[in-house]
Amino acid sequence: MGSRYLEIFCREAEEHLASLQSGLLVLERNPERSSLLHELLRNAHTLKGSARMVGLSDISAITHTMEEQLKGMERGERQVDADAIDLLLKGADAVALITSALLRGEVPDLDVERFVAEYDRGELTRPAPSETREAAAEQQSETVRANVKTLDHLVNLIGEMIINKKRLEAKLLTLKEIAASLPADQAQSLTLFRRDLEEDVLYQDYLIQELHEKAMALRMLPLRSISDGFERLVRDLAQQLGKEVRLQITGHGIEMDRVLLEGLKPMLIHLLTNAVCHGIESPHERTAAGKPREGVVSLSARHEGRSVIVEVADDGKGMDPARIKAAALAKGVIDPREAEAMGDEEALYLTFWPGFSTAEIVTDISGRGVGMDVVKRNIERVKGNITLTSEKGSFSRVTLQLPLTLSVIEALLIQCGGEDFAVPLNYVQEILKVRPEEISVLGAGEVIKVRGVTTPLYSLAAMLELPRQTKSCATLAVIVLKLADQRMACLVDAHLGSSEVVVKGLGKQFRNVRFLFGATIMGDGNPALILNVPDLFSAAANDGRRATRSGAELDEERRFKVLVVDDSITTRTMEQSILLTQGYDVVTAVSGEDALQKCADEDFDLIISDVEMPGINGFELTRALRESERYREIPIIIVSSLSRDEDKRQALQSGAQAYIVKGAFDQGMLLETVQMLIG
Amino acid sequence: MTGKEEAYDIRSILGQMRDEYWQALSEEEVQAREVLECLVFTLGGERFAFETQHACEVIRVPKLIRVPAVQTLIAGIFNLRGEITAAMDIRPMLGLAQPEIGAAGRIVVVKSDRFATGILIEAAHGVQGLCCDGFEPAMAGGAKRFVRGHFNEQDGSIILLDMEALLAAPEIVVGEG
Numbered sequence: 123m124g125s126r127y128l129e130i131f132c133r134e135a136e137e138h139l140a141s142l143q144s145g146l147l148v149l150e151r152n153p154e155r156s157s158l159l160h161e162l163l164r165n166a167h168t169l170k171g172s173a174r175m176v177g178l179s180d181i182s183a184i185t186h187t188m189e190e191q192l193k194g195m196e197r198g199e200r201q202v203d204a205d206a207i208d209l210l211l212k213g214a215d216a217v218a219l220i221t222s223a224l225l226r227g228e229v230p231d232l233d234v235e236r237f238v239a240e241y242d243r244g245e246l247t248r249p250a251p252s253e254t255r256e257a258a259a260e261q262q263s264e265t266v267r268a269n270v271k272t273l274d275h276l277v278n279l280i281g282e283m284i285i286n287k288k289r290l291e292a293k294l295l296t297l298k299e300i301a302a303s304l305p306a307d308q309a310q311s312l313t314l315f316r317r318d319l320e321e322d323v324l325y326q327d328y329l330i331q332e333l334h335e336k337a338m339a340l341r342m343l344p345l346r347s348i349s350d351g352f353e354r355l356v357r358d359l360a361q362q363l364g365k366e367v368r369l370q371i372t373g374h375g376i377e378m379d380r381v382l383l384e385g386l387k388p389m390l391i392h393l394l395t396n397a398v399c400h401g402i403e404s405p406h407e408r409t410a411a412g413k414p415r416e417g418v419v420s421l422s423a424r425h426e427g428r429s430v431i432v433e434v435a436d437d438g439k440g441m442d443p444a445r446i447k448a449a450a451l452a453k454g455v456i457d458p459r460e461a462e463a464m465g466d467e468e469a470l471y472l473t474f475w476p477g478f479s480t481a482e483i484v485t486d487i488s489g490r491g492v493g494m495d496v497v498k499r500n501i502e503r504v505k506g507n508i509t510l511t512s513e514k515g516s517f518s519r520v521t522l523q524l525p526l527t528l529s530v531i532e533a534l535l536i537q538c539g540g541e542d543f544a545v546p547l548n549y550v551q552e553i554l555k556v557r558p559e560e561i562s563v564l565g566a567g568e569v570i571k572v573r574g575v576t577t578p579l580y581s582l583a584a585m586l587e588l589p590r591q592t593k594s595c596a597t598l599a600v601i602v603l604k605l606a607d608q609r610m611a612c613l614v615d616a617h618l619g620s621s622e623v624v625v626k627g628l629g630k631q632f633r634n635v636r637f638l639f640g641a642t643i644m645g646d647g648n649p650a651l652i653l654n655v656p657d658l659f660s661a662a663a664n665d666g667r668r669a670t671r672s673g674a675e676l677d678e679e680r681r682f683k684v685l686v687v688d689d690s691i692t693t694r695t696m697e698q699s700i701l702l703t704q705g706y707d708v709v710t711a712v713s714g715e716d717a718l719q720k721c722a723d724e725d726f727d728l729i730i731s732d733v734e735m736p737g738i739n740g741f742e743l744t745r746a747l748r749e750s751e752r753y754r755e756i757p758i759i760i761v762s763s764l765s766r767d768e769d770k771r772q773a774l775q776s777g778a779q780a781y782i783v784k785g786a787f788d789q790g791m792l793l794e795t796v797q798m799l800i801g
Numbered sequence: 802m803t804g805k806e807e808a809y810d811i812r813s814i815l816g817q818m819r820d821e822y823w824q825a826l827s828e829e830e831v832q833a834r835e836v837l838e839c840l841v842f843t844l845g846g847e848r849f850a851f852e853t854q855h856a857c858e859v860i861r862v863p864k865l866i867r868v869p870a871v872q873t874l875i876a877g878i879f880n881l882r883g884e885i886t887a888a889m890d891i892r893p894m895l896g897l898a899q900p901e902i903g904a905a906g907r908i909v910v911v912k913s914d915r916f917a918t919g920i921l922i923e924a925a926h927g928v929q930g931l932c933c934d935g936f937e938p939a940m941a942g943g944a945k946r947f948v949r950g951h952f953n954e955q956d957g958s959i960i961l962l963d964m965e966a967l968l969a970a971p972e973i974v975v976g977e978g
Contacts, residue, residue: 282883541867586869628878630916631887634976636870641878641885648864649880691893691972695872710873716898736896 131176132221134387138169139221142214146207153202156195162210163192164496169217171391175355178224180234181217187241188213209244273340277529280334281624284530285643287330290323292646338527342377345423345432348387349374352394356419359398366416367402369394373423378430379527385504386432386524389497393434393520394419396494401438401518411515413437428525428532429548435519441512443469450475470510471607474498498606502656504528505546505639508606523548529625533642533652535618536601539588542650544623544642549655551604553617555597570611572602578662582612585661586637587702605659612658625652637661682800683707683724687717687731687743688761697730697761700792714738718746721753728800729753730792733762733769741776748777757799761792836930840909841959843923845897848957850931851964857910857917859925862888862902871975876921881910888919889973895947895962913968931959946970 142165149158166189173181188210194200216237223230294316301312353369360367378386402408402417409415419436443466450456450472456464473494497520501508505525512518525531525548533544534553554572561568561579568579579600583589600611623642626649628635639654684706688694698708709726711717715737717729729747733740740760747753759780760773773781780795839850840859865877865888876890888908892899905924910917935953939945947967952959967973 285883539867539869588867588869626883626885628885628975629887631918631973632868632871632975635868636976638868641866643880643883643885647880649866649878649885651866651868651878689896691874694893698873710893712893712896713898 128176128224131172131178132225134172135169135181135217135221138165139214139218141165142169143211146210146214149202150204150207156202159192159196159202163189163196166192168388168391168496171388171395174358175351175391177354177358178220180230180232181220183234183238184213184216184220184241187238205244209241213241273337277334277337277341280330280337281529281626283330284334284622284624287323287327288644289647290326294320294323334530338379338529339377341380341527343380343383344375344377345371345383346374348383348390349421352390352421355391356394356398359395360402363399364404365398365402366405367398368416368418370418370420371422372420376423376425376430378524379529381528382504382524382526385500386522389500389522390421390432390434392494392497394421397434397436397438397518401436401440403439407439426523430524430526432522432524433519435517437517440514440516440518441470441473441510442514443467446470446472467510468607470512473510474606502654505531505548507548507604510607530622531625531652532620533623534601534620535623535650536582536599537615537618539583539586539615541588542618542644544621544650544652545601545603545655546652547620549603549605551602551609554600554602554611556600556611557597570600572609572611575609577602577609577611579611579613580658580662582614582658584705585612585658589707603655603658605656608659610659610662623650623652681705681707682727683709684796685709685711685717685720685726685729687711687714687729687735687740689713689732689735693732693761697792701796704793704796706796714740714743714746717743721747721750725752726756728757728759728796730759730761730796733760733773741772741778744773744776744778759792759795759799835933837933837936837961839929839931839959839961841926841929841931842907842909843926844895845892846900846923847897848926848959849922849962850929850952850959851962853928855911855964855968857912859907859909860919862906862908862921868975872972874973875975879908879919881917881919884917886910886917886919887975888921890921891947891967891973894967894970894972895945911964911968915968918968918973931961936961 142162145158145162145165149155149162152158166185170182170185170189173179173185191200191206191210195202195206200206216232216234219232220230220234297312297316297319301309301316304312349371352371356367356369397419402419403411403413405415408417417436417438419434421432421434423430423432425431446469447456447461447464450469451458451461453475455472455475474497475495498508501522501524505528507523509521509523510518511521525546532547534547534550536543536545552572554570556570561570563569564576564578569576570579571577599614599616601614601617602609602611625640626642627640628638632638637654637657638651640652641649642652644650684701686694686697686701686708687710688697689712694710694712698710701708709720709724711720713735714731717731720726721729731740731743738746740762744758744760747756747758757780758778759782760778761782762769762773763783770781779799782791782795838853840853840856841848841850843849860881863879865879867877868875868887874889874891874893876888878885878887880886890899900923902921902923907922907925908919909922909925910919912918931952931954933952936950937953938950939948947963947970949961949963951961
């Protein structure tokens with residue numbers, strides 16, 4: 123094995139170890155957060171796969187036991203306590219010890235067999251030698267990292283230039299308008315000047331594009347840079363399983379953004395492993411089915427438009443929709459009714475569920491259900507799309523559609539809730555104009571027909587919790603989004619055409635933002651948010667489930683507007699989010715005075731107020747509202763920590779309809795009261 | 802220093818120098834103790850301040866782009882010379898009313914060790930040296946988390962914000978935890 127792979131592996135291992143370590147420490151503090159386990163499991167699993175690929179059996183043995191332990195914890199068979207976490211940390215340390223020794227070209231000072239045996243018994247007495255990890259990091263840092271950072275910076279700067287160019291183009295348009303408004307004799311010289319300027323801008327545009335391409339090319343690496351180890355992986359796996367498999371790679375030379383390739387690699391490892399383990403049959407079975415003894419797994423890459431298509435296919439037994447459905451049923455992923463209604467193609471995508479596996483036997487290689495969901499999650503990370511195709515008995519194929527790069531993407535610009543958004547074009551199937559009568563109601567939601575297919579329709583503004591624009595146009599603007607096998611139609615205010623946008627992060631103040639994966643800067647210098655389409659799909663799925671539970675009243679034409687008055691931000695936010703999830707429009711006020719001001723500005727259907735606030739209190743607020751013509755009849759709920767009968771009496775006297783004590787405060791109670799009062 | 806050559810007396814000169822030295826020292830100390838350089842501004846109709854070292858700049862309020870599905874504290878984002886920056890309305894955190902940010906409204910850009918962020922204010926009154934003699938610290942463990950106390954100035958009181966605590970508050974980060 124070349125030292126290059128070793129170095130790449132060690133760098134990858136370092137990342138996984140770092141996230142294992144930090145994840146474990148979080149878990150130690152919050153043992154109840156079992157969702158963390160799956161993430162840790164993925165880390166261990168990927169690490170194991172990569173180690174296997176470069177032939178580091180020691181590391182794969184250690185990570186295998188760690189994975190076993192995590193798996194047990196996830197199933198609730200093993201305890202999540204300090205000892206268990208300690209053990210896992212020691213495992214991670216042992217892996218770090220091996221990688222750092224390998225990087226220095228030394229033999230690691232660790233008896234792996236004994237370590238694993240002791241680990242399995244949970245009696246690791248010897249403190250796993252904590253290695254000088256800094257030394258390893260230093261050694262690597264001088265190779266590429268610094269350079270790549272400069273490169274990224276360069277690409278960012280060119281991104282700035284593209285934005286600036288857009289601004290110039292916007293100014294040209296303004297200039298044109300100015301010329302049009304002037305008398306003809308004065309306009310002429312201005313028009314000439316504008317044409318000159320236009321040419322300059324065009325030339326600059328050309329230069330920037332060249333520069334951008336060149337800079338991007340510096341960041342591009344061929345598929346070969348990650349695929350070199352794959353043949354070894356497939357060969358070793360096949361040998362272990364007693365299968366005969368040949369790996370065919372086409373399109374080694376196709377280049378992609380370095381960052382993308384990094385995200386692509388773990389996916390490809392999983393897909394290839396799946397193909398060898400589950401796809402290709404044993405030589406015996408193959409001969410019986412009239413196929414050549416040797417199975418073929420193919421990995422291919424090609425350009426298609428502005429995307430790269432990467433496919434992993436095998437000529438094995440294919441995926442069996444019936445078996446997948448049965449497994450999903452047994453695991454409770456779907457219910458019998460859903461299984462009935464589900465088409466064969468749709469069923470294939472059930473394999474994306476976390477923990478899903480159809481393998482009868484769990485081996486140390488695969489069948490643990492940490493495969494396809496890793497693939498799906500990673501593809502979302504690289505803003506790609508995935509398609510599964512298969513024919514039982516003859517083949518299965520996974521097609522990944524990826525953008526060329528993540529720093530500049532093609533996006534559809536739309537307007538929604540008064541803001542501009544960019545939607546990565548990869549996820550846009552088509553743009554439609556829909557007449558209101560084409561929308562029909564199905565269950566608790568609305569649907570439209572897109573090319574004869576019934577597609578759920580959502581209001582993008584409502585999903586994003588933005589104010590809905592009330593328009594009474596003859597036609598409505600709709601975009602149809604696709605993700606894997608799913609389609610959804612979104613009602614938007616307008617679409618503004620497609621454009622190349624420069625992707626910018628939202629900064630560290632935004633740790634984790636639902637619905638967004640960044641922002642771009644438009645020609646006018648203002649930012650526009652870039653939507654994260656997979657989040658929209660999961661929100662739609664959740665919404666669907668909720669809608670069937672709580673009935674159709676959510677989707678009423680008019681949303682009720684509620685004013686929440688409280689000086690505590692916690693209470694305010696809590697009440698607001700409870701009400702928002704139920705589809706109410708919520709406005710908050712921080713004091714009685716503020717509430718009176720807001721009531722004067724707009725109309726509310728219901729008011730929820732605290733009692734004790736700086737300035738006028740809730741009772742005084744209620745009384746003040748009752749005196750006005752507009753709010754004489756509007757229901758008011760008092761939510762307070764005061765629980766004496768005297769307070770309740772005072773609340774009723776002041777004109778409130780309901781009184782909820784904060785101690786007894788719970789989501790259901792508040793909603794019930796609200797629903798009782800305004801439906 | 803002495804002016805008169807004929808009255809040359811090393812001891813008196815040295816004594817004088819020493820006096821000057823001590824005086825200078827004590828003056829410096831008095832000054833450092835007495836005046837705190839602060840940015841003064843209006844929030845919720847009241848005057849607030851924080852030390853200038855936290856402030857990067859004060860800008861006019863640009864177009865704010867609303868961010869869906871985040872806490873109401875985040876009023877929006879804006880483009881600060883190519884960096885996407887958040888604008889926060891911290892008034893609810895301080896239990897203040899939220900009168901509309903009008904033409905006098907500004908954004909103070911402040912920087913924590915993690916990120917730069919914008920704070921919406923109703924008006925900026927510039928940098929002032931605030932006299933520490935009139936400073937009354939807030940009661941320890943008081944309800945107001947982000948207030949260190951207030952200065953009693955001649956024209957009324959100015960509340961001193963604890964900008965460090967504010968910037969370290971988890972609720973200003975989106976998706977924390």
